[in-house]
Amino acid sequence: MDIGKKVWIIPDGFLPMESTGAFNSHEAICVLNTSSETAEIELTIYFEDRAPMRKINARCLGERTNHIRLDKIIDVEGNKIPVGVPYAIKVESSQNIVVQHSRMDTTQSEMALMTTIAY
Incomplete structure (x- = not known):
């Protein structure tokens, strides 16, 4: 079965300017590639x-995941x-993938995690 799309x-x-505590606020694109081919x-x-x-x-290698931290990419x-x-x-x-977007907000001591499937 061909799962996912090529454009999301x-x-x-x-990305907030400040974080509190031991964790940095960040966002990530979580990719799932169920095909056997590497997704460029x-x-x-x-x-x-x-x-x-x-x-x-x-x-994202074939049949793998990749969590792309958006605060680290260039x-x-x-x-x-x-x-x-x-x-x-x-x-x-280049391959059909599934994309999830996650946000770790540590701007307050009560950290929050938000996640959603991309469109």
Whole structure:
């Protein structure tokens, strides 16, 4: 069975400027590749007031998962996603994949975890 899609959208992204406690606030794109072939993944990050960040590459081996931490990725020019700025994400893959978006918010001592399947 062919599971997933080749293009996914995550409209709500945000990396807070501050964290509290031992954990850093972060977001991740959780990828599941059920095919036997490696999925070559390209991310595009969109903003409200600036040009997109393009050509952020990742991969997910066949029949594996990959948790892509958005606070650690860089584009081809060496830029990271800026903190304190809303953004959206387009995930494009060479193979059908399933994409989940997770956010760990540690801006308060009562940490929160949010997760949802991308569109």
